[in-house]
Amino acid sequence: MGLILKIAWRNIQRHRGKSLIIGAILFLGALIMTIGNGVISGMDKGLAANIVHSFTGDIVLVSDKQESDNVFLEFMGKAVEPINNFKAIKPILEQQDYVERVLPVGKNLAMVLNEDGGTPGNAFLIGTDFKRYNTMFPGRIEAIEGRMPKPGEKGALVPTGARDEFYDFTNIWFMPEGDTLHPDHLTAAAKKDRTALSMKTSVVLMGFNNDNTTTDIRLPIRGVVRYKALNKILGRFVLVDIESYRNCLGYFAAAEKTSAVSAADSALFSSNDENLDNMFSEKGLVVDNRQSGQKRPARQSGAVPTPASEVSSGSIDVDDGTYNLVLVLLKPGESLDKRTAELNKALADKKLDVRAITWKKAMGMIGSMASLIKAALFVFVMLLFFVAIIIIVNTLSMAALERTAEIGMMRAVGARKGFISTMFLGETAMLSAVFGGAGIAAGTIVIKIFQALHFTTTNDIVQLLYGGDTFCPLITGGDLVLALVQLTLVTLIAVIYPVQVARSITPLDAISRE
Amino acid sequence: MNIIEIKNLKKDYALGKTTVHAIRGIDLAIEKGTLMSIIGPSGSGKTTLLNVIGCIDNATEGSVTVGGSEITKLRDRQITDIRLHKIGFIFQTFNLIPVLSALENVEFPLLLIKKHSRLEVRKRAEKLMDEVGLLSLLKNKPAELSGGQRQRVAIARALVTNPDIVLADEPTANLDSVTGSQILDLMKEMNRIEQTTFIFSTHDHNVLKYAREVVKIKDGLIDNN
Numbered sequence: 001m002g003l004i005l006k007i008a009w010r011n012i013q014r015h016r017g018k019s020l021i022i023g024a025i026l027f028l029g030a031l032i033m034t035i036g037n038g039v040i041s042g043m044d045k046g047l048a049a050n051i052v053h054s055f056t057g058d059i060v061l062v063s064d065k066q067e068s069d070n071v072f073l074e075f076m077g078k079a080v081e082p083i084n085n086f087k088a089i090k091p092i093l094e095q096q097d098y099v100e101r102v103l104p105v106g107k108n109l110a111m112v113l114n115e116d117g118g119t120p121g122n123a124f125l126i127g128t129d130f131k132r133y134n135t136m137f138p139g140r141i142e143a144i145e146g147r148m149p150k151p152g153e154k155g156a157l158v159p160t161g162a163r164d165e166f167y168d169f170t171n172i173w174f175m176p177e178g179d180t181l182h183p184d185h186l187t188a189a190a191k192k193d194r195t196a197l198s199m200k201t202s203v204v205l206m207g208f209n210n211d212n213t214t215t216d217i218r219l220p221i222r223g224v225v226r227y228k229a230l231n232k233i234l235g236r237f238v239l240v241d242i243e244s245y246r247n248c249l250g251y252f253a254a255a256e257k258t259s260a261v262s263a264a265d266s267a268l269f270s271s272n273d274e275n276l277d278n279m280f281s282e283k284g285l286v287v288d289n290r291q292s293g294q295k296r297p298a299r300q301s302g303a304v305p306t307p308a309s310e311v312s313s314g315s316i317d318v319d320d321g322t323y324n325l326v327l328v329l330l331k332p333g334e335s336l337d338k339r340t341a342e343l344n345k346a347l348a349d350k351k352l353d354v355r356a357i358t359w360k361k362a363m364g365m366i367g368s369m370a371s372l373i374k375a376a377l378f379v380f381v382m383l384l385f386f387v388a389i390i391i392i393v394n395t396l397s398m399a400a401l402e403r404t405a406e407i408g409m410m411r412a413v414g415a416r417k418g419f420i421s422t423m424f425l426g427e428t429a430m431l432s433a434v435f436g437g438a439g440i441a442a443g444t445i446v447i448k449i450f451q452a453l454h455f456t457t458t459n460d461i462v463q464l465l466y467g468g469d470t471f472c473p474l475i476t477g478g479d480l481v482l483a484l485v486q487l488t489l490v491t492l493i494a495v496i497y498p499v500q501v502a503r504s505i506t507p508l509d510a511i512s513r514e
Numbered sequence: 515m516n517i518i519e520i521k522n523l524k525k526d527y528a529l530g531k532t533t534v535h536a537i538r539g540i541d542l543a544i545e546k547g548t549l550m551s552i553i554g555p556s557g558s559g560k561t562t563l564l565n566v567i568g569c570i571d572n573a574t575e576g577s578v579t580v581g582g583s584e585i586t587k588l589r590d591r592q593i594t595d596i597r598l599h600k601i602g603f604i605f606q607t608f609n610l611i612p613v614l615s616a617l618e619n620v621e622f623p624l625l626l627i628k629k630h631s632r633l634e635v636r637k638r639a640e641k642l643m644d645e646v647g648l649l650s651l652l653k654n655k656p657a658e659l660s661g662g663q664r665q666r667v668a669i670a671r672a673l674v675t676n677p678d679i680v681l682a683d684e685p686t687a688n689l690d691s692v693t694g695s696q697i698l699d700l701m702k703e704m705n706r707i708e709q710t711t712f713i714f715s716t717h718d719h720n721v722l723k724y725a726r727e728v729v730k731i732k733d734g735l736i737d738n739n
Contacts, residue, residue: 003625010613406611412570413623413671414598416591507570507597511561511605511683 004419008426011403018395022428023435025388029490030436032384034443034483036377038450038473043373045474046467050229051366052359054140055237057103057327059340060362061089064353070364071107071325071357072124072237079108079208080324082251087319089326089352096346098339100331103128103136104323106245107237113204113216114170121169123162123205123238127245129318130157136329139228141239145185146176146223154241155222156203160185161235163224166203177201177220185224205240209250217248229468233366242318251322325362326354385486389494396428396498400505407502408510417503424502428495436487440480447473517678517711518544518567523576525562525734536562538734539576544713544727546678549705551725552715559734560715561683567713568601568681569593581678598626602672602710604682609668610656616663617643617652620670627675642670645707646700662693669700673708680704682714686721698724 012019052058055072062071063081071080083089086104093102106127114120130149141157149155155177158166163174164187173190175181181199183191190197202220209215219240227234246253330339336358343356360367400407407420455471463469525537537559544550552560565571566578573586581600585593597603602623610619620639624630630638643649646666656664665685672680682701686694698714702724705712714725722728730737 003622006618007611007613014613409605409609410611410622411594412568412597412603412605414594414626414675416594416626419626508565511565511570 004423004426005430008423008430011423011427012430015399018399019431022392022395022431025391026432026435026487026490027439027442029381029385029388030439030483030487031443031446033381033486034440034475034479035446035473036381037479037482038443038447038475040373040377041476041479042471042473043465043467044371046470046472047230047366047369048359048467050468051234051363052329054137054227054229055234056359056362057101057136057329058334058336058359059328059330059343059356060359061326061328061343061347061354061356062324062362064355066355069357069361071362073364073366079210082322082324083326083354084252084322085352085354086323086326088350089347089354090319092346092350092352093326093328093343096339096343098331098334098342099328101136101329103132103327103329104319105133105325105327106242106249106251106322107324108249109208110248111206111208111214112166112170113206114172115200115204116170116172116198118171119169120206121166123166123203124236125205125207125245125248126237126239127242127249127323128239129242130239133239136327141225141227143176143223144226145182146179146221148225149222149241153222154219154244156205156219156241156244157223157225157239158203158221159231159235159237159239160224160226161231162238165236171198173197173199174203174221174224175199175201176223203238205248207248207250213250215248215250217244219244230463232463242321242323243316246321252320254316254318254321328356381486385490389490392428392490392494393497396424396495397501400424400498400502403502404505405510407505408507411505412507412510420502420505421499424499425491425495428491428498432487432491436491440483440487443483444475447475515546516543517546517581518542518713519577519579520567521577523563523566523578524574525559525566525571526574536734537566540731540734540736542729542736544711546711547705547709548727549702549712549725550714550727550729551722552713552729552731553717553719553722554715554731554737555717558717558731560717560731562734563731564681564683564713564715567679568603569597598623599675600678602675602677602680604665604668604672604680604685604714606684606687609664610671612656615653615655616648616659616667619656619667620674623671623675638674639670642674643667645704646670660693661689662696665689665693665697666700669697669704673704673710676708677710679711679713682712684715684717686716686718691720694718694721 060071061083062069063083066081067078068074083104090102093099106125108125110123110125112121112123130153131151134148141159143157144160149157158174167173167187167190171193173181173186178201181197183194186194202218204216204218206214206216225239240248243253245251328343330336340356340358347354347356358367410420450471450473455466456469457463457466457471458469466472520540520542523537523540523542524535527534527536540563552563554560562571566573567580569580569585576586578585580596583596585596588596610616611622614622617639620642621635624635624638640649640652643652646669648663648666648670651659651663656667659667669680672682680701685701686697689697698721701712701714704710
């Protein structure tokens with residue numbers, strides 16, 4: 001092997017021009033690949049950090065009846081199935097030592113009614129307890145208008161993205177109660193309509209119940225918020241207090257379980273009177289139902305618009321009501337896939353009718369975007385390497401033919417074909433190691449420089465590419481291994497044909513050439 | 515004892531639609547330790563005969579036995595091993611590996627054999643470089659040597675594995691007469707010292723005095739006249 005490497009190395013030096021061409025190609029390929037992988041890894045990590053720690057947690061529990069795992073971003077899909085047994089799920093989660101925090105939420109679509117008579121809009125609602133939300137995702141949203149709701153307060157937090165979208169559909173500019181217009185926050189279209197701008201400080205949401213009925217609620221807007229990162233994606237979701245959410249969607253509200261039942265209503269339940277008029281004589285159906293203390297199935301009709309201010313905000317246990325998702329944040333360093341599997345087993349053992357999915361699945365395309373872009377980059381790099389392979393194959397084949405006399409002589413004095421193959425492979429491997437290695441090293445340095453420069457952006461689209469508000473490419477051990485594997489592949493593929501050419505050279509070819 | 519036995523050797527080449535009969539039926543037996551010259555005009559078939567004996571070219575017909583092995587029936591790997599272990603080559607023009615020094619070129623076949631220690635290889639190569647008078651040029655690359663010096667290195671390399679046979683195809687063709695004589699003197703001397711069979715081809719009748727045996731070839735056949 002020493003002899004082969006010696007000959008290979010000296011041949012590289014002897015044919016400097018060709019070696020430099022091949023080396024430059026390998027260097028550039030490795031450099032682009034390393035930087036690309038670093039950018040994607042950074043994006044992957046950034047997306048994970050910003051989505052996991054702002055919005056989804058690591059693991060999302062969904063009902064076993066839920067068909068699609070894409071529970072957050074399936075825009076035209078079915079409603080997310082309800083979870084009615086969070087109180088039974090909670091202790092199981094608390095028993096798992098890898099679980100850091102838990103947040104049950106409601107998530108579904110509602111229509112934003114246009115009180116001016118125009119086109120309505122749509123809103124993804126996240127029903128949550130604001131205090132809990134803040135504990136789960138501390139400091140991830142900031143109110144740019146109005147304020148964050150007080151503990152137990154009813155209302156909605158409208159992200160800027162959702163507000164802009166509402167305006168596009170409804171021509172209504174939503175703003176927080178008690179706040180003034182911030183002209184600099186207006187969209188271009190809203191600025192044009194400034195003089196006749198319709199402004200509202202509350203939003204009327206129409207929720208779709210599972211029996212094709214609807215429930216309208218009016219909610220005061222407490223604040224217009226912005227996610228600190230990925231506001232373009234996450235800013236589509238309107239945060240509303242969980243009880244209002246449940247009322248809107250026709251779910252069990254926690255208050256229903258704790259409502260007092262009057263003696264008259266109690267008597268009504270025990271009545272054997274078959275005259276139904278007695279039952280519907282005075283109060284609205286919904287109110288009666290809610291005061292009954294009877295549990296209604298989730299997503300059952302509750303078809304009377306209910307102002308949020310009328311919903312009880314007394315001392316209730318919000319976990320008595322219905323949720324759609326349970327967000328689970330793992331402790332730092334925990335393996336997502338491993339813990340998801342473990343949690344699924346624990347939940348299945350207790351027959352809780354929910355399953356755990358990773359945040360990536362729950363976020364659909366966005367969750368797998370980094371992987372998709374990484375795959376696209378991989379294909380791009382492989383195309384680059386394909387071109388590189390063609391050039392290297394051509395150059396090495398020419399080199400083999402030019403060295404017919406030398407190779408033929410080696411064969412004449414007893415070198416086997418294997419020796420010739422190894423010699424060529426050795427030359428290409430050395431070029432790969434030196435130039436490809438230099439490319440990887442240079443790529444790593446470039447990534448470190450980018451990390452140090454700490455580029456930040458507030459642009460939503462760029463944030464998506466950055467995976468957050470800061471451009472922070474990252475080179476991982478996996479990326480380095482991938483780069484080495486790709487280089488090895490390129491080397492092996494590029495050397496196959498030239499080796500065949502070299503192996504086919506006989507001593508007679510050398511003599512004939514002379 | 516015959517080191518080489520050739521029976522009814524024929525070699526044809528396809529040249530477009532024409533077939534060239536380079537060797538038309540040669541029978542030849544060569545004794546071990548001889549110094550034989552194969553002479554004949556250009557195109558007579560002497561190089562082809564050397565190539566077939568040296569396992570560089572295949573016979574079209576007939577049998578060739580080298581050191582007890584019938585080479586016409588062997589596969590490439592076995593043929594290569596015969597070239598490595600039993601035959602040494604000295605070529606007319608293409609001689610040495612350009613990226614290796616003179617000494618490393620001589621060591622090359624021994625390193626391919628992989629049976630000797632690095633020290634043994636070095637000693638054997640230096641001994642032969644000494645015998646061919648190039649001890650002072652061990653580290654020189656082929657490009658730094660004259661034509662005669664390169665042929666000396668080639669002779670040392672051909673002998674380094676202690677082969678049964680050394681084949682030299684017109685080893686003096688590209689050399690001036692003085693250098694050519696020196697090379698032939700050297701081959702004669704090495705034949706005496708190493709007891710190796712030397713077969714060289716030439717079309718120069720002046721070099722016949724160096725050979726103990728002469729085979730004359732004409733039109734692909736041995737000319738018995």
